[in-house]
Amino acid sequence: MENVVDDRESEILYNKEKWIGTINSLMERNGWGIKDLSEKSGIPYDSIKKLMSGKINNPTCYTLFKISQSLGCSLDYLIDRDSIYGIAVPKLPNRAFSLIKEIANFEIYLQEQSHLSGTDFAPILIPCGEMYDGMIYNSISIESIDISAYDHSLRDIIMCGIKIIGDKLSPTYVDGDILLIAKDRFPVNNEIGIFLIGHNMYIRKYVMGDSITLKSFDYQTEPIIINDIDDIHFFGRIVTVIRK
Template sequence: MLTREQLSRNLGTNLERERFKLGYSQQDMAKALDMSLSSYKRLANGDTGKVDVYTVYKLSQLTGKMFYELCGESSDLFQTYDRMRNLSPTQLHFIESLVQFEFDFARNLETVPSVSREDYTTMIIPSGNMHDGMVYDSCSLEKINISGYRKRYGNQIDCALLVTSDHMSPVYHANDILLIARNPIRDGDTGIFINKVTGLLYIRRLRQTDPWRLEPLTYYGQTFYIDSNNASEMSHWIIFGHVISKTRG
């Protein structure tokens, strides 16, 4: 939690930073905030004793920032909200449906006091035909009980993925459930990789050689080579997560 002094100092600093971004003079900024120049200067110098609700509202409208951001407050939730600003309306609708799904599940679970929501994870079920280099454009979701795996892996398990075909046999078969972690992937891990250029999803074993190799789990499929020192090449790939265990559906 920020102290009063930290909050005041951060607000003044961030206010001036936003002013420079807008290309405003202090007089322009004062006018936009419906205050005198002297009042704005006091605010920019960290004197926040007389900041009223209307000024907070005007600040947010003018800068496009939430007040907590201007005060320098941060948390995982705030950072998630900030990233969501760059999503399209369709993507935001999808996120809203996920939130509603989790909310409904948590509410239903309240009727069963002996069961913890931490015993469950969300399983992603890809729509359509699951194959190598599939287009990951739609899915359905289910909750599955993984209490036994929680004892071993704890909070490392972020979600699960249902295998819906035998194209990775004999490593994975239809109805296998892959338990996915989102922590950093390591050499030899089986990862879920999405190519941002093509929009295709691949399940590959990572070899952190030079260059990196994304190898198919069987003899079927293409090996991809990525220069891990080339930021442009790395930016073409999303590492969704990696498999830490599997179970059967």
Template sequence: MITEKIKTLKKQSKMTAHDLSEKSGIPLPTIHKLLSGETKNPKYDTLKAVVAAMDYQLQLEPIQTEGTDHYSDQEIQMMVLYRQLSADGQFLFAENLAQFIAYEQERIPKQPAQPTRELPLYLLPASAGVGSYLDSDQYEFRPFPVSAAPASAKYAVRITGDSMEPAFFNGDIVFVEPVADLNEGDVGIIVINSEGYIKQYRDQQFISFNPKYPPILPKAYDSVRIAGRVLSKYHQTQ
């Protein structure tokens, strides 16, 4: 139960009920009722304020489902309100919600499916080996909207790390045109000693946009190959 979780957090934070009241702005009698279990259905805002006072974030189970991010505050608040309904109330809520969804689906015109084309999607860093675009077999074919993928793009790469922030973030997908050389200022996919990187080519160096990473200046004995020029970034809403 949420009350037991809050009592556990209170013990871990070594805060008194008075401390919680003072830091959260919740009246002390309300804190006492919450901790004693006298309040059976505490308000969401009360719970959130008390938990935040202990430097935690309120998360109600289940907070995740496979393949999704955390629920938003609004979704959590809806769950809290739903759980306060009687069994009859929950039944009526679900029935009306199903009717509303059906109404929305009928009212909103369906968008025609966009034409797509499949491209190999690689993951950086890539290991050398089998002689494909990034010398890696770590890829999957994925469909992309034709309107989003440049015609000259032959593969896509999912970026890892933060070295190219704020232009490219961890998890971003970029479209790549295979080329043997980069022009000054181009952003490219480079394989150095069997490791794949996304970097900007400038002054005969490979530059990170994030200033905490120094430029890469390959040594004479390094194996360097340009795998392609980055054409654009794929936006998931496209």
């Protein structure tokens, strides 16, 4: 298990070093410092400083897009499109790039709304259909939510939210709950995460022992025993829940 975590951390570090190196090189070419990049890109000075110091593992598409614009290069060049977050581009279907573009455009829209209103919005994924244990996650719509009330340390790692539809996961999660998701690291023992196995999505507790187990909340549904970590895809860990 430690090797898996180490591999993921190495991948994050590798990608982070790539875009930091590229940004530094282009800043040096332009004779810019962090303050110049902040002013040209419209990204707050503190955010640029955190990014360049390696404190942010997963910057938003909007942040990288605005930086690439200000530096006069493409987003592809900045993140090295031959390898996007460790995934070889030739392995991606063409529709993946359309999805990436749409997500980036939505992030740009949210960032502009955040700037105009002085707030901080995050995208919320809404499944089209009731959620249950092992649901087929085949269609979504997207909304947004204001996360300004949270501390910067939490806001910096939030990737997105997922809205709970229906009461099949109650009493832990009820209809209308919004789970805020981070993918800053792999879950630790007894932490709740979102996992994809085949075509199904599971919101379960990650338990380490003699084997890895994904435990349900109701203790009646059979746990999933994972013999090979490569059999699951980790989508993110739940860092907090918004209940209205």
